Amino acid sequence: MTRIARRNLLKGAGGIAAILASGSGPALAQEKNVHWLRWTDFVPASDALLKGKVVQEAKKQLGINLKMETVNANDLQSRITSAIQSGTGADVIMAFSNWPQLYADSVVDVGDLAQEIGNAQGGFYDVSKQIATVGNKWIGVPWTVGGGLISWRVSWFKEAGYDKFPETWDTFREAGKKLKAKGRPIGQTAGHTFGDAPGWWYPFLWSFGGKEVEADGKTVVLNSKETVESIKFAVALWKETMDEGGLAWDDTNNNRAFLSGTISATNNGASIYIEAKKKPDVYQTEKGTPMFKDIQHAPIPKGPAGQYNSPGVFTDMLMSYSKNQPAAKEFIRWMHSPKVFGEWFTSQQGYSSGATKMWEKDKVWDIDPVLAPFKDLPNNGRLVGYAGPPNRKAAEVVTKYIVVDMYAKAIQGMPAEEAAKWAHGEAAKVYV
Amino acid sequence: MTAPSLASALVHRRPAFTLGRWLEQPSVFSWLMVTPPVLFLAALVGYPFFYGIWLSLLDRPVASEGTFIGLGNYAQAWHDPVFWQVVINTFVYTAVATLLKMFGGLGLALVMNQDFRFKNLTRALLLLPFIVPTVLSTIAWQWILDPAFSIVNWTLIATGLIHPPGPSWLGNPHLAMGSLIVVNVWRGLPFYAITLLAGLQTISPELYEAATIDGASAWGRFRYVTLPLMKPVIFIVTMFSVIFTFADFQLIYVLTHGGPASATQVFATYAFDIAMGGGQLGQGAAIALTMVPPLALLILAMAIYLRPDKTT
Known part of the structure; x- marks a missing residue:
């Protein structure tokens, strides 16, 4: 058995006392x-x-x-x-x-x-x-910028008569109509999701010239002629071109729908393509070829007020x-x-x-x-809260899904003017 | 008698004070038993509750000090149309789901109370929805009701009952609420059934025999023997169920996240979105606390019903 000599104990205690006095441990520890x-x-x-x-x-x-x-x-x-x-x-x-x-x-x-x-x-x-x-x-220190582009099935668009992805909303609507008629709708969520829903509906609003607030970050201007126009277009687009189950989609539904071949295009990160490329034997086209070879990426179409994305x-x-x-x-x-x-x-x-x-x-x-x-x-890229700063108020508008629900309500039958008015009222309560 | 002799007499008459004896006194022992749970409740329920009330009176964005605004957050909720939708949603969800669970659970308990082959196995299986963690079973339901891959739609289409693509169970506002209620009933039914079954088994068979001799039919036996004796159990189970359903979070958060367009948003999910997502802790607390008055009324009703003099 090891004996603890009094002398050794005192040495040790002295060391501890020194550490306590200096307030920091020995370098090694x-x-x-x-x-x-x-x-x-x-x-x-x-x-x-x-x-x-x-x-x-x-x-x-x-x-x-x-x-x-x-x-x-x-x-x-x-x-x-x-x-x-x-x-x-x-x-x-x-x-x-x-x-x-x-x-x-x-x-x-x-x-x-x-x-x-x-x-x-x-x-x-x-x-x-x-x-x-x-x-x-x-x-904070900026790390990266992610975001969405439209993943689209090249061969299906070609069959519908489009060699490249539609650049404007009108051509997009026309193409989508033909594709949906063939049972290949466009897929987009209008549900409560943190990524895909704001990532699509904010750029959609901006491309028609709508915005939630002026650059002063105080004056709410959501209920505008441009916003109402965008809502009317969205409702038509939804009925004519889209998979109407999208109202219930979360951030992963469109990935699954695209990879299983039920939709022809969807705005998403690169994950659909990356997954399809990783498993060419699992994800295939109806002709039995690897699906990833039939995928391309394109930006969200241009509207009367420009072309945007929400990174x-x-x-x-x-x-x-x-x-x-x-x-x-x-x-x-x-x-x-x-x-x-x-x-x-x-x-x-x-x-x-x-x-x-x-x-x-x-x-x-x-x-x-x-x-x-x-x-x-x-x-x-434009940030949520445009034309104001992407501050706490803008975050609250996103969290309450005000812009997303404005479109979702109209899709479910609320008149466009009323939906814009509702959303404006909600946004005004945030920007008090 | 001299003073020292008095003292010695007293010492002899009274038993010596020991800690063990002191603790055994009913007045001390009862406090001793009650104190730990009271402290436990005060720390884990009382403190958060009162802190929640305090928070609800503040304009308190996350990470800042907060300013006292009195009932400002409640006033804001009062003028928020989404909040009123939340109130309606919560009441509809609770009322319909609880009624279905009550009638379904009673029916199931009556069936389970019969003698049949594999009775014990069936009773054990019946508990499965209640045992499986809610989040896991809800994810399974998410697949069952998936807009693109719903097995329900697949079956209905395959049997020719509906045309493709079939209803969007979680995308249509009414169907979404209906689907949530179905899932809630599926999960909550075993709790009802097993508790009521336990109640049924306490009813003495002699009462049924007596009723039969008096010429009561099956319905008569149920109406005049089973139901009156089961009433207290049904009442308590229903109260508990209402409380759990009213404050439900997991199921709705996983299945619809309150969507589409807030059609299935309830108190708990809305408060969570405002407080955690929007960082408005005061507002979130106020929304969550508006659940308290209706629940308090229920608890009060339960307390009155369960008064000792009532049961004796």
Whole structure:
């Protein structure tokens, strides 16, 4: 049995006393920990990279123990809210769309870091910068820009007489009519979904010249001639060209419907094509050929007021309750550096554009020309809340599904004028 | 008698004070037993409840201090047409689902109370919808009612009863509400059936024998023996069911998320969207708390019904 000599005990106690007095542990025992919370990626290979190689390299290169956690996209916002309310949780959290604006008071100003990364990589896109700033404060470091393009079945459109994807709403409606007559409707959700529904109906509204608020961010102008026109067109489009089950679709229904060959086109991220390409034996056309060879991507058609998309902007927020801020900053700088981010970016295969312009020239866009149109997304993007800022009010309008429900109500039979009036009233209550 | 001798006499007469004896006194012991659950309830139910009331009186976006606005959030809800739709939806959902569960559950319990082969196995299987975690079974229902791949539509089309593509179960506002009610009934029926079955088994067979001798038919036996004796059980089960159905969240959140166009939005889902999605904690709390008065009335009714003097 080992005896504890009084002399040795005193030595040990002296050491502990010294640690207590200095307030910090010996150099060896000090560990750097960073907890990064993200949603489960639509490209599984990217999550595998983060949880495997990135965790190992963070330990090796920075000495940081990275706790990489992913949760279901639908659960992320409640996790953020409870983390902020309880003042404990992940140090760095991925935010989607205009969420950083909701949590602006609970994050650290990362201006130095963001500007350093932006300057080194050709500058951030406007959409990324707008989301990540409030006045001069940077409330996050932009990570990527995702978003939707219309995935469409080339052979089916060709059979209907269209060699390329319709560029305007009128041609789109004409083509859709012919396709629906053949049992191949267009598929789009008008349900309560966080991604696909706003991603389609906001650009639709903008392309007709409608907007929810003036640039002052106060004057609600949703009930306009343009909005009413867009609603009337939407109702006709829905009846004549679309799969009417779309009122019940969530963010995954259109993927399944497209891959099973029940719809001819749908606005979505690149996930449909990526999935079809990964499993050419599973997803096939009616002729028995791999479906991915029959898919192309096109932007949402042009309306009388232009052509838009609503990009999904991703931002990394450094939480102000975090006790590991220096390590977390060091980690963000490293993770967003061209070498490390580049590897993740490549794993996305074109599912995401970069947050900075440098990535437009990346070789990932040469690998597969079908995905190349995604690199132009951030340039044509507008953010929810247009023409006002994408702030807390705009987020509330999205959360209450006001714009989406305006169209959904009209599709279900409410007169266009009344639907616009209802939505205007609801939006006005938000922008008080 | 001198003072010391008095003291010694007293010591002899009174048993010595011990902690064990003190604790065994009914007045002490009862408090001892009641205190832990009271503390537990105060911490996990009382505190969040009162904090919720406080939140509902604040304009309190997430992550900020919040300013006191009195009943401002309630006034805002009062003028919100979606809120009134939520009120109607919640009442329709609760009333229809509870009635169906009550009649269905009673019927099922009466059948299960008969003697038949595989009785125990059937009773065990009956509990399945109640045992399977709601989110899992609801995801299965999501597939059953899927707009593109619904097995219900597939069957109806295959048998020639309807023309393709068939109804959109979750996309049409009325069908969506109907579908949610069906799923809720499917999940809640076993709770009713098993509880009522337990009640049925406490009824003495002699009462039925006596009724039969007096010439009562099957309906007569049910009407004058079963029903009066089952009334307290039916009442309590219904109360519980109303409370659970009124505050339902998981099922609706998974199946429709309150859509299409808020046709199936109920208190819990709407409050969640406003508080968690929109970050308006005060408003969300106010919407959630408007559930309390109707539920409180129900609990009060239950408390009055269950008063000890009533049951004796």
